[in-house]
Amino acid sequence: MRLGGRSLTQPRAQPCAHAGRSAAGPAAMAPAALTAALLGGGLLLAAWRWLRAAARRGAGAGASMRGKTVIITGANSGLGRAAATELLRMKARVIMGCRDRARAERAAREIRAELGEREAAEGGGELVVRELDLASLRSVRAFCHRVLQEEPRLDVLINNAGIFQCPYMKTEDGFEMQFGVNHLGHFLLTNLLLGLLKNSAPSRIVVVSSKLYKYGEINFEDLNSDISYNKSFCYSRSKLANILFARELARRLEGTGVTVNSLHPGIVRTNLGRHVNIPLLAKPLFNLVSWAFFKTPLEGAQTSIYLASSPDVEGVSGKYFGDCKEEELLPKAMDDLVARKLWDISEVMVGLLK
Numbered sequence: 562m563r564l565g566g567r568s569l570t571q572p573r574a575q576p577c578a579h580a581g582r583s584a585a586g587p588a589a590m591a592p593a594a595l596t597a598a599l600l601g602g603g604l605l606l607a608a609w610r611w612l613r614a615a616a617r618r619g620a621g622a623g624a625s626m627r628g629k630t631v632i633i634t635g636a637n638s639g640l641g642r643a644a645a646t647e648l649l650r651m652k653a654r655v656i657m658g659c660r661d662r663a664r665a666e667r668a669a670r671e672i673r674a675e676l677g678e679r680e681a682a683e684g685g686g687e688l689v690v691r692e693l694d695l696a697s698l699r700s701v702r703a704f705c706h707r708v709l710q711e712e713p714r715l716d717v718l719i720n721n722a723g724i725f726q727c728p729y730m731k732t733e734d735g736f737e738m739q740f741g742v743n744h745l746g747h748f749l750l751t752n753l754l755l756g757l758l759k760n761s762a763p764s765r766i767v768v769v770s771s772k773l774y775k776y777g778e779i780n781f782e783d784l785n786s787d788i789s790y791n792k793s794f795c796y797s798r799s800k801l802a803n804i805l806f807a808r809e810l811a812r813r814l815e816g817t818g819v820t821v822n823s824l825h826p827g828i829v830r831t832n833l834g835r836h837v838n839i840p841l842l843a844k845p846l847f848n849l850v851s852w853a854f855f856k857t858p859l860e861g862a863q864t865s866i867y868l869a870s871s872p873d874v875e876g877v878s879g880k881y882f883g884d885c886k887e888e889e890l891l892p893k894a895m896d897d898l899v900a901r902k903l904w905d906i907s908e909v910m911v912g913l914l915k
């Protein structure tokens with residue numbers, strides 16, 4: 562399945578508002594009436610979707626990121642790409658940490674073209690592509706090494722890249738892929754960049770998690786899925802790990818001027834579902850439903866952009882957000898003992914502590 566929501570051509574969206582969702586019409590109708598109902602419904606849906614996108618300005622609208630440097634992992638696609646576009650629009654220096662240079666360069670070209678000459682001529686803002694494969698600790702180290710050599714400051718780190726329900730695979734270092742990329746790769750990345758973030762304080766770390774954390778558990782007895790593999794469970798576990806990581810890090814960063822918050826973006830039409838197989842015949846229906854009801858990448862990225870740029874959340878740390886508002890967590894995502902234990906084990910796994 563390719564969720565394929567690469568289009569960013571909609572007007573700037575305001576995410577954090579969603580209209581109610583209409584249901585389909587009755588089934589037993591004469592063909593003509595049915596056609597009319599479908600057409601009418603389609604038009605209504607299109608209008609609603611357009612309004613939803615155009616109604617208000619974006620979460621970061623107005624905020625300037627001039628002079629600020631932002632790193633976004635997985636910035637060539639989906640939410641990361643939308644966030645890169647908007648933060649570039651706000652004049653940030655945006656470093657796209659991507660595993661595939663060709664895909665990333667192409668995305669960068671398209672983003673620049675989309676913003677157009679007028680915005681480029683205003684000056685400020687820069688888009689930089691750097692190689693970063695979170696499934697390789699060597700690559701994470703090389704990326705950070707280069708950043709620390711080249712960048713005098715780092716104001717925002719957005720841990721956005723993610724892999725969803727892939728078949729059983731291992732990273733270069735032998736970690737189960739979803740835990741390895743979504744949690745461990747970002748764990749090492751963040752730790753290696755902490756010094757620069759502290760020197761640039763006030764600075765921010767934004768962790769993109771998911772509501773699906775609810776179905777996960779940090780099962781220390783098989784953290785690497787050597788005994789059994791369940792792709793849904795492992796995705797949820799990695800997203801729960803994201804939240805616990807952000808919590809523990811917030812505790813460790815108290816008083817440093819570096820904040821860290823996690824978020825869920827909602828259901829967004831991106832390439833995330835690439836490993837999920839949808840039967841050929843169901844695809845048109847899926848595409849229609851996702852087009853109508855899923856958020857666009859730009860809408861989905863609003864909470865990331867908000868946490869990265871809004872003055873509203875200056876100094877706010879250790880919280881979990883959805884639709885640009887703080888949200889409650891289940892107790893398992895607030896378990897500080899588990900968070901600490903996960904931190905300690907992660908340190909050993911990525912070789913920060915031996």
Ligand SMILES: NC(=O)c1ccc[n+]([C@@H]2O[C@H](COP(=O)([O-])OP(=O)(O)OC[C@H]3O[C@@H](n4cnc5c(N)ncnc54)[C@H](OP(=O)(O)O)[C@@H]3O)[C@@H](O)[C@H]2O)c1
Nearest residue numbers: 635638639640660694695696722723771828829831832833
């Ligand atoms: N879409 C949703 O409905 C949804 C819901 C909840 C949470 N999220 C979260 O949102 C985040 C962004 O996902 P998305 O929906 O925008 O999906 P996406 O379009 O598939 O983008 C994911 C990005 O992560 C990158 N990535 C994957 N593996 C990587 C690796 N080993 N090293 C470096 N980068 C890697 C991908 O790079 P390539 O293009 O090279 O593969 C891509 O740039 C994820 O953390 C996801 O868990 C999404």
Ligand SMILES: *[C@@H]1O[C@H](CO)[C@@H](O)[C@H](O)[C@H]1NC(C)=O
Nearest residue numbers: 776777791792793794795797
């Ligand atoms: C896999 O994990 C999911 C989510 O944790 C759970 O609902 C499902 O029952 C599990 N499947 C199997 C076969 O254990």
